[in-house]
Amino acid sequence: MLGLTVIGGGLAGSEAAYQAACRGVDVTIHEMRPAKLTPAHKSGLLGELVCSNSLRSDLADTAHGLLKAELTMANSLIMEAARATAIPAGSALAVNRDEFAAYITKKLKDHPRIEIVTGEVTQLPAPPTVIATGPLTSDALAAALGKVTGESSLYFYDAIAPIIDADTIDYNIAYYSSRYGKGGDDYLNCPMDETAYNLFYDALTEADSVVARDFEDIKVFEGCMPVEVMALRGRDTLRFGPLRPVGLPHPATGAMMHAVVQLRAENAQRSAFNMVGFQTRLRQPQQQRVFRLIPGLQGAEFLRYGSIHRNTFINSPLYLDRSLRLKLPQVDGSVYVAGQLTGVEGYLESTAMGLLAGIFAALDIFGIPRIEPPADTACGALLAYITTPAKGAGFQPSNINFGLLPPLGKNIRDKSLKKQAIVTRALQSWSGFVAAANR
Ligand SMILES: Cc1cc2nc3c(=O)[nH]c(=O)nc-3n(C[C@H](O)[C@H](O)[C@H](O)COP(=O)(O)OP(=O)(O)OC[C@H]3O[C@@H](n4cnc5c(N)ncnc54)[C@H](O)[C@@H]3O)c2cc1C
Structure with a gap:
C-alpha cells in the first residue's frame, strides 16, 4: 500500500x-x-x-x-x-x-x-x-x-495583535465583563471617555503616517485589518468596530463609555492578555507609545508585539x-x-x-x-x-x-x-x- x-x-x-x-x-x-x-x-x-x-x-x-x-x-x-x-x-x-x-x-x-x-x-x-x-x-x-x-x-499581508503581561495592567481602571454579560468575566475592559479616546486616536493615526510609506503596495485582508488602517477610515470607525462600548457599562457608574478596548486572556491563569482587534503594523516603539495611552495600559509591558506577515495562497x-x-x-x-x-x-x-x-x-x-x-x-x-x-x-x-x-x-x-x-x-x-x- x-x-x-x-x-x-x-x-x-x-x-x-x-x-x-x-x-x-x-x-x-x-x-x-x-x-x-x-x-x-x-x-x-x-x-x-x-x-x-x-x-x-x-x-x-x-x-x-x-x-x-x-x-x-x-x-x-x-x-x-x-x-x-x-x-x-x-x-x-x-x-x-x-x-x-x-x-x-x-x-x-x-x-x-x-x-x-x-x-x-x-x-x-x-x-x-x-x-x-x-x-x-x-x-x-x-x-x-x-x-x-x-x-x-499570490500573496497578501496579515497583521497580528500584541500580547500584554497581565501584571502590568492597572486593575483600578480595567474591569472584567463580557459584552451584555454573555460569558461571565472573560474579558478585561479598558474604558475610554471622549478625551482619552481622542488622544489615543490622534496618536494612532499620526503614528501610522510614519510607516504607511513602507507598506503602500501591501494588500491587507479585510478580516485582519491593522487597527491603524481601520482608524484612517474615520474618527468613529473604531468606536463602531473593535472598540465599541455597547453592552459594557462601567461597573462603578453603570454609564456607557465613549469606547472600550477589550483584552482576552491567553490562558486560564490570566497571566497574559491579547488586545482584541489590535492587529498592527506599527513599529515596536510606536506600539509602546500609542497603546500605553489606553487607560489601564499606561504601564503595559508587551510579551509579544503586533506585526505584519506575508500570506501565500x-x-x-x-x-x-x-x-x-x-x-x-x-x-x-x-x-x-x-x-x-x-x-x-x-x-x-x-x-x-x-x-x-x-x-x-x-x-x-x-x-x-x-x-x-x-x-x-x-x-x-x-x-x-x-x-x-x-x-x-x-x-x-x-x-x-x-x-x-x-x-x-x-x-x-x-x-x-x-x-x-x-x-x-x-x-x-x-x-x-x-x-x-x-x-
Ligand atoms: C501572522 C498571521 C496571523 C494569523 N492570525 C490568525 C488568527 O488570529 N486567527 C485565525 O483564524 N487565523 C489567523 N491566521 C490565518 C491562518 O488561519 C493560520 O495561519 C493557520 O495557522 C493556517 O493553517 P495552515 O495549516 O494552513 O498553516 P500553518 O498552521 O501555518 O502550518 C504550516 C506549517 O508548515 C510548515 N512549513 C512551511 N514551509 C515548510 C517547508 N518548506 N517544509 C516543511 N514545513 C514547512 C510551517 O512551519 C508550519 O508549521 C493568521 C495567519 C498569519 C500568517
Missing part, C-alpha cells in the same frame, strides 16, 4: 495526517520547525497557533459554530485538542495555545501509523502528497510550487479539483493542497481543508470511489468557494460565513430561525458525508 507524505505540521497538515492515519494509511509528516522557524511561529510543536488564541464563536447558530460541529462529527483532532485545552472566553472557543499544540503533537507522535520528520522540504516530493505549508510557506517551496503552477503564488479555482488535487498536466499522481494555502482564511477553515484532504487521500489510496461534501455544509461550501472560478475582482481568501452556503429555498423572515434552519440542513447533509467517509 502507498504511504502518504504530508508537508507542514500546522493545523491543516496535522488534521490531514490524522484523518489519513485513522483510516489505515501510513503517513510521514515533514515539518521544518524547530530547525527553521517561520516569521510567526515560535516553537517546534505541531498545530501551533500563530496569532489569536481564539477559534471564534462557539454558538451553534453561527457559521463558525456550524464549522466546529461538522469538524467534531468527523472526529477532528484539532477540535478534540481545542475542547481539551479550552479556556473561558464568553461565547467564543479559546484555548491555552501551549497546551493545545502540545496535545496535538503528542497525539500525532503516539500514533502508530505516523512518522514525523524535521526539516524543510524544498521540492515537491513523490505523490501521494498533501502540501499544507500554510500562509508562511518557506521561500524555496513557494518557488517550487510557483514553478509547477506556472505563475508565482494559490489560485485554487484554476489549479485544484474538487478533491483538492492539483489539476495540472505537468503534475503526475495525486498532489493535494490543504489549509490556508488553498485560499481559505482562518484556523478552523484551514483545519477543514486539512480534514478533507486527509479523507480524500485515504479514499484514493484504498481505491474507494470519490465522495464530495454537499455544498450546503460549511466544509462543502468552503470547498465549493475555493474551486469555483471567481466573478469580478478575482479570487480572494474567505472565512466561513453563511453567505457561502446556498439559500434555503423557502422564505424564513425571522433571522434566528433562518440560521437554525441552515444549520439543521447542513448537519443532516454532513452526517451523510461522514458516514460515507468512514466506510
Whole structure:
C-alpha cells in the first residue's frame, strides 16, 4: 500500500495526517520547525497557533459554530485538542495555545501509523502528497510550487495583535465583563471617555503616517485589518468596530463609555492578555507609545508585539479539483493542497481543508470511489468557494460565513430561525458525508 507524505505540521497538515492515519494509511509528516522557524511561529510543536488564541464563536447558530460541529462529527483532532485545552472566553472557543499544540503533537507522535520528520522540504516530493505549508510557506517551496503552477503564488499581508503581561495592567481602571454579560468575566475592559479616546486616536493615526510609506503596495485582508488602517477610515470607525462600548457599562457608574478596548486572556491563569482587534503594523516603539495611552495600559509591558506577515495562497479555482488535487498536466499522481494555502482564511477553515484532504487521500489510496461534501455544509461550501472560478475582482481568501452556503429555498423572515434552519440542513447533509467517509 502507498504511504502518504504530508508537508507542514500546522493545523491543516496535522488534521490531514490524522484523518489519513485513522483510516489505515501510513503517513510521514515533514515539518521544518524547530530547525527553521517561520516569521510567526515560535516553537517546534505541531498545530501551533500563530496569532489569536481564539477559534471564534462557539454558538451553534453561527457559521463558525456550524464549522466546529461538522469538524467534531468527523472526529477532528484539532477540535478534540481545542475542547481539551479550552479556556473561558464568553461565547467564543479559546484555548491555552501551549497546551493545545502540545496535545496535538503528542497525539500525532503516539500514533502508530505516523512518522514525523524535521526539516524543510524544498521540492515537491513523490505523490501521494498533501502540501499544507500554510500562509508562511518557506521561500524555496513557494518557488517550487510557483514553478509547477506556472505563475508565482499570490500573496497578501496579515497583521497580528500584541500580547500584554497581565501584571502590568492597572486593575483600578480595567474591569472584567463580557459584552451584555454573555460569558461571565472573560474579558478585561479598558474604558475610554471622549478625551482619552481622542488622544489615543490622534496618536494612532499620526503614528501610522510614519510607516504607511513602507507598506503602500501591501494588500491587507479585510478580516485582519491593522487597527491603524481601520482608524484612517474615520474618527468613529473604531468606536463602531473593535472598540465599541455597547453592552459594557462601567461597573462603578453603570454609564456607557465613549469606547472600550477589550483584552482576552491567553490562558486560564490570566497571566497574559491579547488586545482584541489590535492587529498592527506599527513599529515596536510606536506600539509602546500609542497603546500605553489606553487607560489601564499606561504601564503595559508587551510579551509579544503586533506585526505584519506575508500570506501565500494559490489560485485554487484554476489549479485544484474538487478533491483538492492539483489539476495540472505537468503534475503526475495525486498532489493535494490543504489549509490556508488553498485560499481559505482562518484556523478552523484551514483545519477543514486539512480534514478533507486527509479523507480524500485515504479514499484514493484504498481505491474507494470519490465522495464530495454537499455544498450546503460549511466544509462543502468552503470547498465549493475555493474551486469555483471567481466573478469580478478575482479570487480572494474567505472565512466561513453563511453567505457561502446556498439559500434555503423557502422564505424564513425571522433571522434566528433562518440560521437554525441552515444549520439543521447542513448537519443532516454532513452526517451523510461522514458516514460515507468512514466506510
Ligand atoms: C501572522 C498571521 C496571523 C494569523 N492570525 C490568525 C488568527 O488570529 N486567527 C485565525 O483564524 N487565523 C489567523 N491566521 C490565518 C491562518 O488561519 C493560520 O495561519 C493557520 O495557522 C493556517 O493553517 P495552515 O495549516 O494552513 O498553516 P500553518 O498552521 O501555518 O502550518 C504550516 C506549517 O508548515 C510548515 N512549513 C512551511 N514551509 C515548510 C517547508 N518548506 N517544509 C516543511 N514545513 C514547512 C510551517 O512551519 C508550519 O508549521 C493568521 C495567519 C498569519 C500568517
